[in-house]
Amino acid sequence: MDFRDTPEEAAFRADLRAWLEGALGKDWADQAPTVGRWNEAESRAWSKKLYDAGYVGITWPKEYGGGGHPHEFQGIFLEESARMSAPDHIGGIGLGMAGPTIIAWGTDEQKKRYLAPLLSGEEVWCQGFSEPGSGSDMGAAKTRAVLDGDEWVVNGQKVWSSWAHIADWCILVVRTDPEAEKHRGLSYLLVDMHSPGVEVRPLRQITGDPEFNEIFFTDVRVPRESILGQPGDGWNVAMTTLLHERGTLGFALTAGLEKAVNRLVQLAKEPGPDGTRPADDPVVRDQIAQFWIDLQGLRFTNYRALTSLQKTGVPGPEGSMAKLHWSETNQRLTSFAQNLLGLTAQLDGDGAWWDGFWTYMQLRSRGNTIEAGTSEILRNIIAERVVGLPKSR
Amino acid sequence: MDFAFSSDQELLRAAARDYLADRMSNDRMVALAESEAGTDPADWKAIAGLGWLDPELGLLEHAVLAEETGYALLPAPWFSTVALTWPLLDDELRGAVAAGERSATLAWAESGGPTTIADAAARSTVKAAGGALTGTKLTVPDLTSVTDVVVVATDGLYAVDVTANPGVVVPRSTIDKTRRLGELHLDGTPARKLDASLDALADVRRRAVALAACEATGVAQRALDIVAGYTKERQQFGRVIGTYQGVSHRVANTFVATQLTRSIAYWAAWAVSADDAQADLSVAAAKATAGENSVFACEQAIQCHGGIGFTYEHVLHRYYKRAQWINGFEGPGRKHRAAIAEELLGPAA
Ligand SMILES: Cc1cc2nc3c(=O)[nH]c(=O)nc-3n(C[C@H](O)[C@H](O)[C@H](O)COP(=O)(O)OP(=O)(O)OC[C@H]3O[C@@H](n4cnc5c(N)ncnc54)[C@H](O)[C@@H]3O)c2cc1C
Numbered sequence: 032m033d034f035r036d037t038p039e040e041a042a043f044r045a046d047l048r049a050w051l052e053g054a055l056g057k058d059w060a061d062q063a064p065t066v067g068r069w070n071e072a073e074s075r076a077w078s079k080k081l082y083d084a085g086y087v088g089i090t091w092p093k094e095y096g097g098g099g100h101p102h103e104f105q106g107i108f109l110e111e112s113a114r115m116s117a118p119d120h121i122g123g124i125g126l127g128m129a130g131p132t133i134i135a136w137g138t139d140e141q142k143k144r145y146l147a148p149l150l151s152g153e154e155v156w157c158q159g160f161s162e163p164g165s166g167s168d169m170g171a172a173k174t175r176a177v178l179d180g181d182e183w184v185v186n187g188q189k190v191w192s193s194w195a196h197i198a199d200w201c202i203l204v205v206r207t208d209p210e211a212e213k214h215r216g217l218s219y220l221l222v223d224m225h226s227p228g229v230e231v232r233p234l235r236q237i238t239g240d241p242e243f244n245e246i247f248f249t250d251v252r253v254p255r256e257s258i259l260g261q262p263g264d265g266w267n268v269a270m271t272t273l274l275h276e277r278g279t280l281g282f283a284l285t286a287g288l289e290k291a292v293n294r295l296v297q298l299a300k301e302p303g304p305d306g307t308r309p310a311d312d313p314v315v316r317d318q319i320a321q322f323w324i325d326l327q328g329l330r331f332t333n334y335r336a337l338t339s340l341q342k343t344g345v346p347g348p349e350g351s352m353a354k355l356h357w358s359e360t361n362q363r364l365t366s367f368a369q370n371l372l373g374l375t376a377q378l379d380g381d382g383a384w385w386d387g388f389w390t391y392m393q394l395r396s397r398g399n400t401i402e403a404g405t406s407e408i409l410r411n412i413i414a415e416r417v418v419g420l421p422k423s424r
Numbered sequence: 425m426d427f428a429f430s431s432d433q434e435l436l437r438a439a440a441r442d443y444l445a446d447r448m449s450n451d452r453m454v455a456l457a458e459s460e461a462g463t464d465p466a467d468w469k470a471i472a473g474l475g476w477l478d479p480e481l482g483l484l485e486h487a488v489l490a491e492e493t494g495y496a497l498l499p500a501p502w503f504s505t506v507a508l509t510w511p512l513l514d515d516e517l518r519g520a521v522a523a524g525e526r527s528a529t530l531a532w533a534e535s536g537g538p539t540t541i542a543d544a545a546a547r548s549t550v551k552a553a554g555g556a557l558t559g560t561k562l563t564v565p566d567l568t569s570v571t572d573v574v575v576v577a578t579d580g581l582y583a584v585d586v587t588a589n590p591g592v593v594v595p596r597s598t599i600d601k602t603r604r605l606g607e608l609h610l611d612g613t614p615a616r617k618l619d620a621s622l623d624a625l626a627d628v629r630r631r632a633v634a635l636a637a638c639e640a641t642g643v644a645q646r647a648l649d650i651v652a653g654y655t656k657e658r659q660q661f662g663r664v665i666g667t668y669q670g671v672s673h674r675v676a677n678t679f680v681a682t683q684l685t686r687s688i689a690y691w692a693a694w695a696v697s698a699d700d701a702q703a704d705l706s707v708a709a710a711k712a713t714a715g716e717n718s719v720f721a722c723e724q725a726i727q728c729h730g731g732i733g734f735t736y737e738h739v740l741h742r743y744y745k746r747a748q749w750i751n752g753f754e755g756p757g758r759k760h761r762a763a764i765a766e767e768l769l770g771p772a773a
Binding site: 316329352410421 | 425426679684685691773
């Protein structure tokens with residue numbers, strides 16, 4: 032046990048820190064945050080910059096454009112990015128879900144074809160799992176794919192698909208065998224979002240932003256080989272995606288929480304709307320310290336989980352715990368911050384505090400306990416698959 | 425970065441767990457807790473034989489043992505000796521402790537004076553004169569089961585042999601009967617000045633809190649194991665109660681609280697062992713988390729047991745009371761969060 036960096040890790044961290052300060056400017060983290068400062072073109076450019084510097088896909092195999100580093104290096108990347116409040120890569124779903132699933136299940140050709148453009152941000156991925164009739168119960172998906180010669184023909188509808196409006200590719204769960212038992216009839220396709228018959232309709236979220244979408248598939252033709260695993264493997268492949276969504280991505284989410292704690296500290300130290308500093312209120316101090324403790328608990332839980340990740344390559348079901356605790360902490364934290372601003376927090380245009388940052392963060396946080404498995408589903412998973420209680424259904 | 429215990433440390437853990445499962449079943453622990461003496465000197469000898477009192481052990485080995493002894497609720501003064509006095513003992517005492525001949529605890533608290541180790545050096549009023557101590561110390565852990573007490577006095581640290589001066593020991597009825605508290609009434613009682621100075625208490629406090637947090641991890645884990653076992657078996661309305669989400673989600677929350685406690689406790693143990701720059705912060709986080717989370721875990725477990733969980737006969741309340749002991753030790757979570765806030769936010773106006 033030694034929580035300190037090895038010499039290699041320390042060198043990686045120092046290089047990264049210098050690079051981030053060079054790329055963003057030393058005082059980037061001290062500026063007041065704003066909502067919407069970052070647009071798609073800038074995000075793509077930043078993603079490319081990160082990629083060219085070797086900071087994307089840090090743990091992925093070198094032959095497919097990754098860094099080939101151990102998982103601790105990814106942890107360092109996330110910590111340093113959080114410290115600098117660095118912006119995110121555009122391809123969160125590709126990096127956290129599609130990519131790792133392709134690495135685990137893909138053929139060599141698939142890895143060669145998809146991974147590098149995903150890392151560079153050239154190609155963005157979205158996730159087509161949820162449907163109007165099946166969200167938590169993903170195994171009940173109805174979207175059909177029927178083999179016609181060398182192509183799958185897809186018909187159906189997906190919903191709540193984040194970033195589908197800018198996506199080039201979709202990891203799509205479809206029913207290929209309606210006769211088979213529910214979970215056995217599913218397959219996992221890689222679908223070109225620019226194919227004829229794909230229609231994306233943005234949906235506005237409670238923040239007012241259209242971040243997620245409906246996707247309609249009408250006779251969409253997908254090459255037969257654009258499948259991960261075999262027909263009928265869809266459920267197992269999707270489980271790999273979900274373990275990464277909650278585990279690997281959970282690590283990144285913790286870094287996001289670190290940014291939020293830093294921002295909260297910054298907020299508390301400034302005079303608020305009434306001219307007093309929240310940091311002078313003992314109740315506020317107690318709460319902020321608790322958020323910081325929650326953050327450390329998540330951080331070291333994630334790091335401890337690396338041991339199991341290092342062994343198997345796939346995060347264990349304990350990843351559900353990180354996602355669960357992160358999402359609920361993030362909700363408490365953002366509500367707390369918003370509350371410090373009183374009625375001023377209602378403003379989201381001119382005169383808004385930090386451009387409405389906390390109000391946006393608070394509203395967005397309500398999705399955290401729904402997306403990537405609701406808190407109820409995650410508690411079911413912890414109770415059943417980690418603690419070993421009998422199934423509730 | 426390496427966040428795992430070494431294979432030797434894991435072997436020590438496995439051996440400790442096996443030994444305690446075999447020799448300190450809940451039944452035997454309860455029998456000892458309800459006995460007059462509260463402890464069995466034969467266990468102390470056995471522990472020494474296992475090497476749990478060896479001077480070579482480092483804080484990470486102690487961390488492993490603290491978790492396992494918490495899991496078993498071992499009624500022996502291992503925590504008092506190792507977590508509260510270890511760096512203060514001189515060679516003579518250490519040798520005798522390692523041989524299982526002596527055991528020790530720390531006396532820091534006074535009425536209207538210090539209540540925590542943190543303020544013991546500044547606020548103690550026990551006076552030394554001519555090799556004898558006078559004054560009263562309160563809430564001394566394991567006072568009735570140890571042979572020696574390290575006393576915080578105004579001008580330094582002293583060892584009092586309570587086997588030679590049994591009259592100074594006043595037992596007090598304590599809810600956690602596996603770690604009883606007593607009062608030390610010193611009145612010209614012979615004492616030996618230790619080489620360790622009052623400054624050494626800062627180190628003792630960091631170690632003690634880190635180890636208490638590891639112990640709390642063991643307590644929370646035991647509560648989780650007990651509640652998981654029960655909710656898998658118990659049936660109501662024709663179903664196993666673990667299939668009700670009102671029950672299973674409490675169990676899931678207990679798992680989360682236990683894991684968070686473990687992560688922070690290990691961090692603190694490592695940070696103190698390495699004298700890391702964040703050692704004090706990690707200790708504050710560990711104290712705030714371990715006490716509150718282990719209490720939470722036991723409360724969830726009691727609720728999911730229904731009426732049986734509320735009986736004196738069921739073992740859960742023993743763990744609950746230890747969790748409460750840890751929660752009270754070195755002051756409430758709020759005090760430790762205040763220290764963290766000082767670091768994050770600077771002083772309040
Ligand atoms: C911001 C956001 C982004 C999203 N992005 C994507 C995406 O990119 N791709 C994608 O495929 N999906 C995405 N989703 C969808 C998300 O995965 C689903 O909303 C989620 O799985 C819940 O499904 P549902 O909406 O159908 O709700 P339901 O499953 O109908 O759940 C409704 C309520 O019932 C509870 N419930 C359901 N089943 C159980 C049970 N067994 N035990 C206890 N309680 C239960 C739920 O917890 C919830 O509170 C996103 C959602 C959000 C909010």
